[in-house]
Amino acid sequence: MWIRDGVVFATLHIFGGHNNNQPDVPGAVEEFVARDKANEAWLENAFEKARNLDAPGLAIFIHGNPFGELGRECNLGFARFLEQLRELTIAFSKPVLASHGDSHYFRVDKPLMLEGTARRQYRKPNPFRSLWSFKYAWG
Secondary structure, X not given: OEEEOOEXXXXXXXXXXXXXXXXXXXXXXXXXXXXXXHHHHHHHHHHHHHHHHOOOOEEEEEOOOOOOOOOOOOOOOOHHHHHHHHHHHHHHOOOXXXXXXXXXXXXXXXXXXXXOOOOOOOOOOOOOXXXXXXXXXXX
């Protein structure tokens, strides 16, 4: 975890392949359960740090893509992470960027938007080309 310009950045050990929640692979489920609990604690810690610092935003980085490509169906390897991320984001009520690197192409979307939630309007286009755009977008 690190802080840059007041924004809290954190990484979680969440990877592709159903986040290793694979009953057919010996030892995989046990590894997944232990790591999932550690990720849960680390995510809570990141949000707590952001709240305590009154951070203007929070950025979370993982490897695995928690959504299906078309139907946005979540597999069980990512279910608790997404549930917790949604709950903590709503309670934080400030911008949260969650980024994964498993799609192997660039895409920006908002899969966890709440029904009826207004999207922030920009006076200028937001040229999202790097992590530092996060500061520009929410600064």
